[in-house]
Amino acid sequence: MTAHGVVVAKFGGSLLRDASGYITAAQEVAGLQQKGRRVVVVVSAMKGVTDELIDIVERPSGWEPRLRRIMERYYSAARGAVESERELTNVLGELSRLFDELFKLVWAVKVIGEATPNARAAIVSFGERLSAALMAAVLRSNGIESVWLGGREAGIIAEGDPWEATVDYSSSEEMVREKLNPLIERNVVPVVTGFVAGTREGRTVLLGRGGSDYTATLLGRFLQADEVVLYTDVPGVMTADPRKIRTAKVIERLSFAEAMELALLGAKRMHPKTFEPVMDTDTRIKITMPGANQATIVDNRGGPPPLKAVVVSDDISLVTVTGGGLVGRIGTAAKVTGVAAKLGINILAIMQPITETRISLVVRRRYAEKLATALSEELGYIVSRVEVEEASAVSVVGDGLREPRISSKLVERAAGLGGVKSILWAPGSPILVTFVEPEEAWAIAEQLHEEVVSQWQTG
Ligand SMILES: Nc1ncnc2c1ncn2[C@@H]1O[C@H](COP(=O)(O)OP(=O)(O)O)[C@@H](O)[C@H]1O
């Protein structure tokens, strides 16, 4: 059985800073219900709480006052957002029981002197659990029937790395429908913890940083929702980081392919898997801010203009091997990448000219020296030089780049900017990456952003 007209509404930590964030979220849910939609809510932890909990598990000294400060934030949000006396008493009791559990877990970690990955995941999940309990109470206080569920209780099953577990789609689909559809059919709004899932045996696991977006789209898929709305503190995905580039505008339409590239680049801190669950479905994604009259719609169609956004990635290095020994030798690229694989280093990009005289690997900066040393040691017989250069990547994303006419124009423009070390565009790809001097990154981003926005007017 499938409930119809379902919308999954996810509220990010950026909005849930204090009581007013929960009140705004409840008003949004009421507005959706008035339009006849059946709503499933996903919440993140209050702003900054996940970071603080991670820090507490890693450095538990002084943990007690730090946990009390978090506790006070949730209590104070409850006092400000839950109007009904009865609901307030109930939710303060519920929050206090959750804090009791959290205090015991952190105390145990402090006594033992270390946390297992599962214990760490369980502790960090409390940011979302407390938030979900609070949101359900705020909704009830506004006359909206609601219950909250942990990710596992809602049916999201995941295995593997407790920090970034892999979701089992088929078991989860069945479980989510079984758990949530009866509530939806009875007009009860389920409030589900984002970011949190559980193993088949019931151990808590997490879905990776920013994972609430992913929880929302997973639920959207499993419940065959019409729409997943990701509510945040900006009115949509923007043409650049608005904190750095003031002229950034909201992008009205994105295709799933474009949105996926942006999420993988870390734009708007979207979880890299955000769009994966819905890419082959009719569920559309809307990213907006409560009360805004602008939004970004992401679906299978996308739309103009051809170039959409610029994203800066810091924290990378180019590791380049050169030497005549590389030329014409079959299997050299495999040897070079094999050294990285053996060290467990992920390669972000590979560049090699047709003459085979050099191979550049792009990796996270923290791995560059280790990789360079290993390459010199293991491939010294074919490689004459190994160089490491710090860089930033300034990427332009847009389906229009798949057309050589548009990508070549952008290559020409980028090549004319000082500070660009190299440009990478793979045929048919909706992303063009320029590797630049780190200190030039934002100046170059600004110029490429002008290029992106200028074609919005000219089409
Ligand atoms: N291209 C972009 N589009 C929109 N927001 C961006 C972009 N790049 C960076 N941001 C920043 O991301 C912030 C929202 O991300 P995040 O705090 O993770 O939201 P949430 O908590 O709602 O998931 C915005 O406040 C904005 O400043």
Ligand SMILES: N[C@@H](CC(=O)OP(=O)(O)O)C(=O)O
């Ligand atoms: N609270 C988690 C999950 C999340 O998605 O949060 P947000 O929606 O605030 O980005 C994190 O900070 O990673």
